[in-house]
Amino acid sequence: KDNVINKIEPLWTRKPSELKEEDYMKFYRDLYPMKEDPLFYIHLNVDYPFNLTGILYFPKIKDRMAIEKNNIQLYCNQMFVTDHVDNIVPDFLTLLHGVIDSPDIPLNVSRSYLQADENVKKISTYITKKVADRLEEIFKNERDAWEKKWDNLKLFIEYGMLSDEKFCERALKFALFKNTDGKYFSLEDYRKAVAENQTDKDKKVVYLYATDTDEQYAFIEAAKNKGYDVLLMDCELDSHYVNLLEQKIPDTRFARVDSDTIDNLIPKSEKVKPEMAQADKDDLSAMFKAVLPKGNDYFVEADNLGENAAPVIITRNEFMRRYREMSAMGGGMNFYGNMPESFNITVNLENPVMAGIITEAKSKITPMQELPAEPGKDASEDEKKRINDERQAIKDAHQAVVDEYATGNDILKQVIDLALLSNGLLKGKALSDFIARSEKVIADACRK
Template sequence: MTTGKINVSVENIFPLIKKFLYSDHEIFLRELVSNATDATLKLKHLTSIGEAKVEYGKPMIEVKIDKDAKKIHIIDQGLGMTAEEVEKYINQVAFSGAEEFLEKYKDSAKDSGIIGHFGLGFYSAFMVAEKVEIITKSYKDEPAAHWTCDGSPEFTLVAHDKTERGTEIILHVAEDSLEFLEESKIGQLLTKYNKFMPVPIKFGTKKEALPKPEDAGDDYKTEYVDVDNIINNPNPAWTKQPTDLKDEDYAAFYRELYPMQFEEPLFNIHLNVDYPFNLTGILYFPKLDANLQVQKDKIQLYQNQVFVTDNVEGIVPEFLVMLRGVIDSPDIPLNVSRSYLQADGNVKKISNYITRKVADKLKSLFNENREDFEQKWNDIKIVLEYGMLSEPKFYEKAGDFVLYPTVDGKFYTLAELKEALKDSQTDKNGNLVVLYASNQDAQHSYIDIAKEKGYQVLLLDSPIVSHLIQKLEADNEKLTFARVDADHIDKLIPKDEAQISKLSEEESTQLKTVLEGIVPNTTYSVQLEAMDSHAAPFIITQPEFMRRMKEMSQSGGGGMFGMGNLPEMYNLVVNTNSDLASTILKADTSVQESLVKQALDLAKISQGLLKGEELTAFVKRSFELIK
């Protein structure tokens, strides 16, 4: 029998001494199952190179609960340990068995899937256990060993009569952690952290129906048998080569990841790189709504098939955190932290790689089947537009596939849009003016006016489009965007000759004087324009610059620029070729006021500006008019 004190290096403070090395106590199971997986994969590697002269077989890891005895057992059939190795890898916490193993076999073990960091990971057991036992038998022809520790630096190490190869960890669960003796809790943790571990994990048994005998009669009752309940998929889709997978395989894996998600993803991107870092994974583009927050925390980060976190910001580019799927990289530690992510060079490389890979995939989808890409545009645009704003490298590539749809259902890339509009939508300064609607229903009348003038109108209705427009204008000389209900439309050079006003210059001056005497000049600037006689008599537009400043103020930028609450300022454009303009000009003073107020209120309604007392007065006035 051996007794002694565990050798703890000062540099390696572990949970035995400092309980909060890990922020979440539940990961003890992840660590111990990871160690069992390590031991199994190490044995697989050693047998494959002929160093271990034993039969590898079909090993599994078993997790058992003994609620009455308040114990949890984690049992593997891996390479086990000798008493000497227990001394080295368990008592001398400064060593890491997996790291030493990888160093020794660094050339041949590169792809053996060793998870690593055995020493500290093992001591996470003491976060939930008041005493821990290790019963282990090495694949080498040496006696088994039994190690016991009660959570202090004191341990005992004795021989054991175990004859089967492998290791059994026994946790004597502490009184403050009895929740971990519930089957539902352990099952939940195994599913969360170990769902895709590369070694089968058994947790209890399940009933499986036996096949019905051919000679069984109608009164045959189905017979059931207990079989091992394997809770994980050791060979998930992302560990395979893309050439070995079909569309249905990707769809099946998506359902495995998200069993409660009934809507199929739009497409997937398979990540597979081994230089200058290791990374595999599959990302899925789901259908997204306009709420950027809804879909976050759906990408799962793994390290050699061990779940790490679903908070992948910093590893995955910010604009892609709304996607779903899996990323697996051995270059990211299990105990990942925010400060680590910010400091680690590999993480930034991984993020840049994912950005490039996603952009390349989108470009190929666009080139291979543009019609299909256009049909999916509304479901993916929010992610791509956000990417253009937040990731310069993505923005550089986005011109090849980002689309700008019109209200009529046509789609242009930015280069195509410039070419299509260069002869028809320029202002007097030679700027190309791109008209767009942000709400097709609310701005319907303005869209009609623009289309009557022969202009194209885009439909840009995502919540971040105003920010994207500013970026596009900054990066494209002589390109201006103007919302269709803004005043910029009046500054375009018309395709055809402008309409000739039915009113003389003197009559136009009289009409403007009448209007300015009735319309509030603190809010509205009266403008006369000769338009088609069928166009609306009164139209309200807003100066484009003022509208943008107001949007910035409302979105939180007001304080930054010292704008505060900006005043309401609009243009009232009056069509001098409308019958109403002539009627107002010829009417008595009292009638003029009634007509102007009624027409102004109708124009306000089209812009959603008529509210409160003004709306009540308008309704009363309207009923009086139709009596």
């Protein structure tokens, strides 16, 4: 029984000059009656150095769940052959819909033979070029339409840039950025717009971005208050994409707005850290780790962020987070995925609440007893064990004092929980405890 397409007039055999927009749309609806109308199409027609005709349509692709391959039908002299064209066109083009017809594509041959065939290579290159030509044409001549279509094209174009070097070089000219205010920029225009204000001390232009405007709202606002612009990069491929752009655009660095404190995202000069004795740093870190949720790695550091800044800011290292996401995207967690989540905890010494907690802690946590010197090389095994056990016992006793203070300090727990809550990290019992503690604080305030 003939495939249903053979009952439809082969529109791809006609000249583009003979056809109207509605002809292309009707043909698409006949091919894919359950699909949304496409964004636009390309009519292919070449007879040298190979014969190829066809019509390719760009479907709306909003997320990975909408990706469907094997929607391009291959014909030979108007006779259906297959809808598996992954050996004939680059992988990213298999996301397109439509028809290609060529008598010059060898049939019933192995995958390796197809990949080595000169005509197939030329056809693949030609189709990629025509796609890039069409995209660049719309970008140049119909910029408003291009921007309106961008959100539905972005995943396709990023996939193409990541998987095909030649397409990537072309796409750098017509790819867009979208910022958190909904404004679109070409890559070239965006660099011109932010370079003056967002160049760091190492002469790199820093592109700040967010992946969720609700979850990262506070960080976005902090960046805007500094006069910085923030891109919206909410595509599933963006962890890979920003890596690619850092390689393709010289002197460029991407940083998610919640990957560090605002002053550290775009450092303008070498920053002087506040002076703290090592023992005080150790106690501060121990206090926070006593209260923070277990199972993650926390790196606690003190900084002067200003009295109006939050007492505690929790961020995730850009490198570790990005590569964890890339690893997960690849279908396995590998090295990064098997590691605990890591968070940077920045304690703002200039915040009045935090300053009060630290002052009180110093008065209530007695300094750790001086540790005995480490055993020498010539000490006996028994002597080494005795000294090491004594050192550890002193450390454990001091840690118990720190833990008792930290876990009994409702203000410290409240400050930490607020920071966790702002990052979507407060859940389950910890969230319930926070709510109960907050209600108690309100009740106590009302009684006063």
